[in-house]
Amino acid sequence: MNQAVLILIKPDGLKKSLTGNILTRLSETKLEIVASRIVRVPQHLAEEHYKHLKDKPFFPELIKYLRGELHDRRKVMALIYWGKDAIKKCRELAGSTNPEEAEPTSIRGSYGRITTSGVYENVIHVSSNEEEAEREIKLWFQPEEIIVDLYPAKETAEKNCKRKVWA
Numbered sequence: 782m783n784q785a786v787l788i789l790i791k792p793d794g795l796k797k798s799l800t801g802n803i804l805t806r807l808s809e810t811k812l813e814i815v816a817s818r819i820v821r822v823p824q825h826l827a828e829e830h831y832k833h834l835k836d837k838p839f840f841p842e843l844i845k846y847l848r849g850e851l852h853d854r855r856k857v858m859a860l861i862y863w864g865k866d867a868i869k870k871c872r873e874l875a876g877s878t879n880p881e882e883a884e885p886t887s888i889r890g891s892y893g894r895i896t897t898s899g900v901y902e903n904v905i906h907v908s909s910n911e912e913e914a915e916r917e918i919k920l921w922f923q924p925e926e927i928i929v930d931l932y933p934a935k936e937t938a939e940k941n942c943k944r945k946v947w948a
């Protein structure tokens with residue numbers, strides 16, 4: 782069954798120049814990339830993305846981590862991969878949440894670490910199921926930024942809507 786999955790290369794991945802390595806690993810899946818962008822992550826987006834963890838003691842540090850405050854790299858690379866069993870394939874390649882427990886050849890096992898203050902720097906995010914993938918993709922991307930129609934969308938005509946175009 783074809784699925785879409787949200788991948789985030791987190792700020793540690795960008796700071797450590799791991800983007801190419803991670804994309805190479807993900808290309809083993811033979812899935813199709815249908816959207817990508819570099820994002821400066823606002824507080825509300827980080828909090829919404831990880832809202833299922835908001836009562837955890839590590840939540841404030843997790844938000845700082847995703848926003849790049851721990852790495853002085855205030856950006857993440859967001860991608861959507863699409864194809865057969867995309868979620869399972871990408872999560873297998875990513876490895877376990879805890880990078881110390883992740884399969885050593887997985888992305889998190891290869892490149893992740895736990896900091897002395899207990900932050901799981903696990904380099905990438907991968908949606909965990911179809912429902913979460915839809916929720917997350919709609920948070921990080923607008924329909925126009927995705928080259929396939931993943932979910933129903935509607936057209937709006939906004940009057941006096943300011944936006945930047947090339948000069």
Ligand code: DAT
Nearest residue numbers: 834839843877878899900901903906907909
């Ligand atoms: P995953 O990213 O594998 O889907 P998750 O959704 O349960 O895992 O957690 C989201 C992120 O929160 C995870 O990538 C790292 C962080 N995290 C989870 N459990 C943690 C813990 N016990 N201590 C520190 N950070 C944790």
Ligand code: MG
Nearest residue numbers: 907908909913
């Ligand atoms: Mg998760």
